[in-house]
Amino acid sequence: MPNNPNYTDDYILTVSCKTAPRIVAGIASYLTERGGYIAELSQFDDKITGHFFLRTLFNIASDSGYSFEDIRTGFDELAKKHGIEWAMHEVSRPKKVMIMVSKFDHCLVDLLYRYHKGELNIEITAVVSNHTDLQTIAEREGFRFIYLPVTQDTKEKQEAALLDIIHETGTELVVLARYMQILSDDLCKKLHGRAINIHHSFLPGFKGAKPYHQAFERGVKLIGATAHYVTGDLDEGPIIEQSVLPVSHAYYPEELVALGRDTETQALANAVKLHAENRVFLSGNKTVIFK
Incomplete structure (x- = not known):
């Protein structure tokens, strides 16, 4: 009413x-x-x-x-x-969201745009990255940028620091907006149902690295992106949203990558919106979503 x-x-x-x-x-x-x-x-x-x-x-x-x-x-x-x-x-209280990125900027830029336009009922607590490439974008938009470089030797320490930041900021949802690091099983368990990843493939096909190149080699007629909750099994978490585009034999891997950016931003933004509006229920390795 x-x-x-x-x-x-x-x-x-x-x-x-x-x-x-x-x-x-x-x-x-x-x-x-x-x-x-x-x-x-x-x-x-x-x-x-x-x-x-x-x-x-x-x-x-x-x-x-x-x-x-x-x-x-x-x-x-x-x-x-x-x-x-x-x-x-x-409903009036926005979800507190932390965005994690690496070097690709399209998903971050899209989320910030939708946030400023009022399309997402969220409050961005910080932008966290293992690189400094996107620091200028985050700070220009007025958001706290936190640099947490990750190596094999520092991974455990940096994940502990990340959890501290999550607790300090009251973050309720972590969004991996093309964050190109695999989270440990322990961290995935602690963020169960509270971390969304965007994978640049129409899962369950073409998991892991370079899915567009895998798609090219198989001659697919559709490419897509999948937003899913993060689990300890790589690219296996419950699926929230998927987006696809038709392609043909004439598209080479680099062109598929460029086209795929649109599917990635769309799927990720829709998944964040659904989660922020409390429309997603976990049911084992699946989701129930009321749109």
Whole structure:
């Protein structure tokens, strides 16, 4: 109920649990009995895994006598009854995002542009890189730039420093915007569900280095990019968003690389937007996404 003075700001409730009866009814009753107005509701019952997912956008009547904190605190009783994993978010509060880069600038530039245009509900806490090539871009846009060079000998130390920065800044999501370093298994576990990578290939095909050259050698008719959550298995994490472009035998590797930049920026920006709006649920090695 946007712009209605009789209602508060918008809030989002996300729910996942084992499939069971009366969950939707229980949630709807809980919110409406406390002056909640449900503006959107999306749900999915996975018949393979027996798992249930729900996302709802709601606001609260100003004269209900309930605050957002009241509703959030009280929901725990219902959650325990149904074994629900849940979270409530204020839509007006942006997600705190750290962007990690190396030398390629297109994904960083695109994210900063969308941020300034108000397309992404995020707050950029820092730009971190293992090179200094993009420092000028980050600082010109007014963002803190942190240089963390990585070698085989310093990797563990620098990952510890990275975690310190994440904690210091309250970063909720790490975005690897063509960050060309493989994160350790330990760091991947600590960032589970909180780190998104863009891979310049339509996964699960052409993993690892130089995927456009691999695509050229196979004579593909489509190239693409895949935004996925980071796991310890290289380019194997749950897929959030993919983007593709048609190509032909006439495109050489360098031309595929140039064309591919568009798919990379699009897929990464869409994935960040979906995550920032709490539309993505992890389900094993897959995702459930309410668009």
